[in-house]
């Protein structure tokens with residue numbers, strides 16, 4: 001093998017948000033993931049929201065704000 005052209009392929013640990021750790025080999029060290037085979041709904045058979053970026057919360061806020069606005073418009077029209 002040529003020197004300095006091959007990235008180092010070292011032992012590493014992948015850490016999941018659920019606490020699961022997987023030992024593997026990679027050129028990247030200390031990987032962090034949100035889902036693994038231990039906690040993904042497909043493997044657990046349970047329904048759960050995969051909401052790592054807070055998208056559900058964001059949607060709820062936007063939805064509530066929209067409802068408030070619609071209510072105000074309705075109130076105005078009623079007058």
Ligand SMILES: [Zn+2]
Nearest residue numbers: 016018036039
């Ligand atoms: Zn996991």
